[in-house]
Amino acid sequence: MSFHEVRFPAALSFGSVGGPERRTEVVTLANGFEERNTPWRDSRRRYDAGVGLRSLDDVEALIAFFEARQGQLFGFRWKDWGDFKSSLPSKDVTAFDQIIGYGTPERQDVFPLIKDYASGDQCYARPIRKPVAGTVRIALEQVELQERIDFEIDTATGEISFAEPPAEGVTIRAGFEFDVPVRFDVDRIQTSVASFRAGEVPNVPIVEVRV
Structure with missing residues (x-):
């Protein structure tokens, strides 16, 4: 798997939202009882990097990091400020x-x-x-x-x-202490100076990868 051993700027990930997700398959039987199973042994984290952006300089740093990873192509390290040690x-x-x-x-x-x-x-x-x-x-x-x-x-x-x-x-x-191996979950980032100054930040989904 293509992975860069570099951390997403920690100052930008601070304040981001996200956490673990699971995949559960639920089958409701005729009698109303349920059967539940999961194909995943391990959970997977998802985050939104856009929430941590506070200035246009942050947007520039995000775009530079995105371009260096070539969108979704290369994974990278992510500091989950809620769970990193x-x-x-x-x-x-x-x-x-x-x-x-x-x-x-x-x-x-x-x-x-x-x-x-x-x-x-x-x-x-x-x-x-x-x-x-x-x-x-x-x-x-x-x-x-x-x-x-x-x-x-x-x-x-x-x-x-x-x-x-x-x-x-x-x-x-x-x-x-540890980082989460992740990648961008999109190949396009859309930003607008007018929108950012109005308090609107871009949606930048990040997803954990298996390594």
Whole structure:
């Protein structure tokens, strides 16, 4: 897949609207009961980048970014200001925020980053493919490790590679900031100076992509 490892200007994504979507197939039976199923394992995010525009300079920056991505052709990184780190929004990232796995008998040495979303007895493990460089922290049990000495992080895939495989049963924890892999959901952006000065902003849909 064509993807540029560059982030949409964070100042422009601040104030945008959006969030996760699911696809659920609902069949109502003759007796009134329902059968529900989903073809998606993972949710997908959608955003509107137009809401974050506050000046004509912002419009110019948006158009430049759009042209550099050639419309829908190339994906890019997006900072979701409502959900961009492993900890609670009010907390700082620590190496103990998320459990991403356990040491295996086979001495597995590569683990993907995940973020858990729990409610009651249910939990969804979201794959994190685009961690932000310099923010990833890893711990084995209660001991924090050192990046480039004990582990390496592939910021293009979200995979952690350990210098020494964790021992069997050892809890692997992680903390991080992350971006969402997205693309423009249109091949055309329409702007008007008169409309923008009147308080009308363009609609610029953004959709998450699988990577």
